[in-house]
Amino acid sequence: MLLLLKIFAGVKEKKLTFKSTNVEETMRFGEKLGMLLSPGDVVALVGELGAGKTTLVKGIVQGLGVTDRRAVKSPTFSLVHTYKGRMPVYHFDAYRLEDAQDMLDIGSDEMISGDGVAVVEWADKVSGCLPKEYLQITLTAVSQSERNIEICGYGRRYDTIINDLS
Numbered sequence: 031m032l033l034l035l036k037i038f039a040g041v042k043e044k045k046l047t048f049k050s051t052n053v054e055e056t057m058r059f060g061e062k063l064g065m066l067l068s069p070g071d072v073v074a075l076v077g078e079l080g081a082g083k084t085t086l087v088k089g090i091v092q093g094l095g096v097t098d099r100r101a102v103k104s105p106t107f108s109l110v111h112t113y114k115g116r117m118p119v120y121h122f123d124a125y126r127l128e129d130a131q132d133m134l135d136i137g138s139d140e141m142i143s144g145d146g147v148a149v150v151e152w153a154d155k156v157s158g159c160l161p162k163e164y165l166q167i168t169l170t171a172v173s174q175s176e177r178n179i180e181i182c183g184y185g186r187r188y189d190t191i192i193n194d195l196s
Contacts, residue, residue, distance in 0.1 A: 044189045046196055050177045056082050056169075057089035059179060059195075064093020066191050067147045069117050074153030074160055077169035082177045083151045086169065090149060091119050118146030124156045163187060 050056040067073070073090065075083045088102045095115030096102070102113065102121065109126070113119040120142070142148040142161065153160060163185025170178040183192045 044183045044192050046181045046192050048179045048181075049172070050082070050179055052175050053082075053085055056085050056177060056179070057092070060086040060089020061093040062089075063191070063195065064090040064147075066194050067094060069145050069147070070143065071147045071187070071191075072142055072161055072164040073147070073149045074157075074164050074166045075149065075151045075169070076154045076166060078171065081169040081171050083169055086167065086179075087121055087149055087151070090147075091115060091121070094119050094147060112146075118144070120144070120146055120148045122148065122150040124150060124152040128155075165191060 048059060050059060075086065077083050084102065091102055091113050094117065096113045096119060109123060111121045113121065142159070150156065150160070153166065165188045166182045166184065168180040168182070172178055181192055181195065183189050
């Protein structure tokens with residue numbers, strides 16, 4: 031994975047950008063991130079269809095101790111999947127939701143503020159139900175195999191994660 035930009039600290043956020051050249055790199059990055067996550071952490075994923083959000087989730091859950099990453103599929107129709115690792119992983123897909131209220135209606139607030147890690151695909155559609163502090167990852171397809179991965183932390187906890195990733 032190639033580091034494209036150095037970390038810069040803003041008043042309220044910290045950012046880091048990587049370039050992934052293949053699926054395996056994206057999963058390795060997710061695995062490294064997963065190893066750094068703790069109960070109560072929220073990862074908000076943003077990106078177009080095919081940008082690699084679910085691929086990244088496969089790596090994250092592996093880093094959280096989920097043994098079968100093949101079980102990870104985008105929960106587009108069920109809206110949320112729960113995986114058992116060293117802590118619960120709540121994998122949301124907000125693609126079919128209209129707004130944050132739809133997300134709250136499925137009980138997301140209990141899972142997001144619960145004892146596990148919440149990973150939300152299409153988080154930009156439901157940003158109103160995200161906590162004040164979270165980690166946002168924006169994936170952008172550059173080519174068939176290359177992705178830009180921008181990590182933006184909102185809150186000190188996530189600044190620490192970004193420092194550890196760099």
